[in-house]
Amino acid sequence: QIENSDNTSSHIDNTALFLHYRPNYAGKSQEPEVYPRPDGTVYVCGQGDNHPLPDQPAHVEHSSDSCHILVDIASKVSDKLASAKLIKESACYLPCSKDNIPLIGKVPGVDNLFIGTGHYCWGILQAPATGQALAHYIASDNMPDILVDFDPARLL
Numbered sequence: 001q002i003e004n005s006d007n008t009s010s011h012i013d014n015t016a017l018f019l020h021y022r023p024n025y026a027g028k029s030q031e032p033e034v035y036p037r038p039d040g041t042v043y044v045c046g047q048g049d050n051h052p053l054p055d056q057p058a059h060v061e062h063s064s065d066s067c068h069i070l071v072d073i074a075s076k077v078s079d080k081l082a083s084a085k086l087i088k089e090s091a092c093y094l095p096c097s098k099d100n101i102p103l104i105g106k107v108p109g110v111d112n113l114f115i116g117t118g119h120y121c122w123g124i125l126q127a128p129a130t131g132q133a134l135a136h137y138i139a140s141d142n143m144p145d146i147l148v149d150f151d152p153a154r155l156l
Contacts, residue, residue, distance in 0.1 A: 013036065014038075016034065016036070018031070018033050019031060019073070021076075021077070023073075030069075030073060031046055032046035032047065032074070035124075041087065042074070044074050046121075047067070047069055047070050049063065060091050060093070062089050062091030063091070071084070071086050096119075099155065100120070102117065103115055103117050103152040103155070104130055104133065104150035104151075105137065105143060105150060105153075106143075106153075107152055114134055114138055115152060116130040116131065133146055
């Protein structure tokens, strides 16, 4: 998370950026995301790695180097972010399924358990529609046609 040097949101509009950034033509491309927040901070994410998911959330570790790479990329795509300061470093895991298709629906073999997960980085955009479809499914006990391709039973 970064913020303007003057800590105001008036200089950064609320446009989210989904980037495909390549530092040089020989380098590996990066796909960071930039989310300005109403409080003047900007959330920048997307410096992935392949570390296994720990058993406990408290054991999730972040890479300070990766966080600084994200700040560097943000400063290159926005003059306003070039003078921003890093105020918080963190890490998280993105939920994805084995076939890279979200899992939305009733969990087979478990009574009254429904899930909506596996959207990878698009969960931030797809959550409202997923929630609405799941609410309809749960309330009516009738799977909407739109959820057929996302049925968790497909992976059993």
